Amino acid sequence: MRIAFYNLILVTLLLLGCTSVSAAGTVLRMTDEYEVFFRQLVRDRDYPGAAFAIVSRDNILRIATEGHTTAARKQPIDEQTTFRLASVSKPFAAELVGMLVEDGKLNWNDPVSHYVPGFKINGDVSQIRIQHLLGQSTGLIPHAYDNLLEHGKSMDSIWKKMSDLPYICDPGKCYGYQNSVFSLVDPVVKKVTNQDYGTLVEQRIFKPLDMTTASVGYEAFVNNPNHAKPHARRKGKWKTVTVQPNYYRAAPAAGVNASILDMSKWVQAQLGRNPEVLPPELVENLSKPRVKTRRELYRKQWKTMLSAAHYGLGWRIYQLGDEELVYHGGWVSGFRADVAFSLRRNIGIVVLLNAESSGISELTTRFWQMALAP
Numbered sequence: 466m467r468i469a470f471y472n473l474i475l476v477t478l479l480l481l482g483c484t485s486v487s488a489a490g491t492v493l494r495m496t497d498e499y500e501v502f503f504r505q506l507v508r509d510r511d512y513p514g515a516a517f518a519i520v521s522r523d524n525i526l527r528i529a530t531e532g533h534t535t536a537a538r539k540q541p542i543d544e545q546t547t548f549r550l551a552s553v554s555k556p557f558a559a560e561l562v563g564m565l566v567e568d569g570k571l572n573w574n575d576p577v578s579h580y581v582p583g584f585k586i587n588g589d590v591s592q593i594r595i596q597h598l599l600g601q602s603t604g605l606i607p608h609a610y611d612n613l614l615e616h617g618k619s620m621d622s623i624w625k626k627m628s629d630l631p632y633i634c635d636p637g638k639c640y641g642y643q644n645s646v647f648s649l650v651d652p653v654v655k656k657v658t659n660q661d662y663g664t665l666v667e668q669r670i671f672k673p674l675d676m677t678t679a680s681v682g683y684e685a686f687v688n689n690p691n692h693a694k695p696h697a698r699r700k701g702k703w704k705t706v707t708v709q710p711n712y713y714r715a716a717p718a719a720g721v722n723a724s725i726l727d728m729s730k731w732v733q734a735q736l737g738r739n740p741e742v743l744p745p746e747l748v749e750n751l752s753k754p755r756v757k758t759r760r761e762l763y764r765k766q767w768k769t770m771l772s773a774a775h776y777g778l779g780w781r782i783y784q785l786g787d788e789e790l791v792y793h794g795g796w797v798s799g800f801r802a803d804v805a806f807s808l809r810r811n812i813g814i815v816v817l818l819n820a821e822s823s824g825i826s827e828l829t830t831r832f833w834q835m836a837l838a839p
Contacts, residue, residue: 492526499517500527502831504531506827510822513532513535513694513703514532514533514693514818514820515818516528516544516546516725517529518726526812530544534691535705536696536704542693545678546691547680547686547727548693548802548817549708549799550723550795551797551800555719560743560747561662561669562595562650562654564669564747565657570658571657572595573778575594576591576592576595577594577598577653585627586627588632592604597636598647599779600755600756601641602755603643604641605627605630605633605641606630606641607642608643609641610645614711614714614715616711620648624649638756640776645715647717648715654717662681663716674727677727680723681722682713682716683713693819694708694799696799696821698822706798709797709798709799712798728815728817733813737808751779753778753782754775755777755778757775758775761774761781764826765823766827766830767783771784777791785837788807788809789807790805790833791807799820800821801817801820801822802815803826804816807836810837812836
């Protein structure tokens with residue numbers, strides 16, 4: 466049975482584009498070795514639960530889950546267990562806006578204030594364009610009023626507070642990571658479609674890609690009986706904590722939930738599997754380097770690998786020598802998520818944790834060290 470399974474995988478990999486049994490076998494060994502590393506690290510760190518998927522355009526090469534939904538270890542994580550994606554929600558927002566641009570509903574260079582008249586800053590607000598929202602280059606101080614978001618303030622009240630903010634650079638000229646500002650995507654989308662943001666993401670992305678357990682919002686997450694609970698480190702042990710609703714208010718920035726199987730399908734779409742949903746030219750446009758993100762070059766685990774780092778539209782773009790990765794990470798109370806793919810290599814990975822740990826960078830970078838090895 467084991468031999469038959471491996472033969473099936475080898476045939477699949479040959480069909481993928483691996484031009485020899487040797488090349489196909491190399492990919493298979495790499496996924497085997499990575500799974501061993503993944504499971505060992507998760508067990509060594511005693512993470513409550515974790516999942517990963519490795520995909521190509523046409524195939525899910527490997528999915529593995531480890532651990533449980535809570536520290537009580539009663540319900541195992543499976544392929545359908547949903548996790549919070551945190552800031553990995555941002556590429557979904559960029560894709561939705563890109564679809565509306567293709568529909569002729571709006572343009573990347575439209576002023577945000579054209580669609581949200583109540584949005585004001587301490588300066589000429591008309592300079593902030595839709596592309597600046599998605600590109601983290603509004604010219605405003607990074608993380609503007611995210612502290613108010615964390616303290617439960619409504620998005621409307623936070624956006625009104627932004628009238629106090631001056632520019633720290635011209636829009637498009639410097640990088641400043643945002644959540645509250647980024648989420649102006651929500652009223653922009655509502656203005657041009659007369660539909661709720663979450664409903665549109667479901668209609669335009671989740672359903673066409675058969676992401677059956679994916680959702681947007683707090684209620685959808687906690688009402689799903691098969692969801693991973695968040696965990697934080699307390700006195701040397703992982704403790705199950707309460708799901709915090711605050712960042713769900715900023716749905717485009719941090720509101721998406723999905724299982725590892727859902728995310729496998731989504732990353733395959735980035736690689737070109739579903740051009741009728743995500744046209745390759747849209748993916749290429751969103752993943753075009755636009756503004757430098759120098760601090761990324763000093764990230765632990767990544768810093769020995771990166772030669773350049775930029776932000777595109779909803780995506781980070783990492784340069785590893787001659788290789789370009791399209792990447793985003795997510796971190797919200799009790800959860801971590803990483804997604805990265807290489808269009809050139811036709812391969813991508815997703816890692817999900819229900820533990821607030823920087824160890825996710827070890828899991829992601831180890832994969833790319835294996836996948837890009839000569």
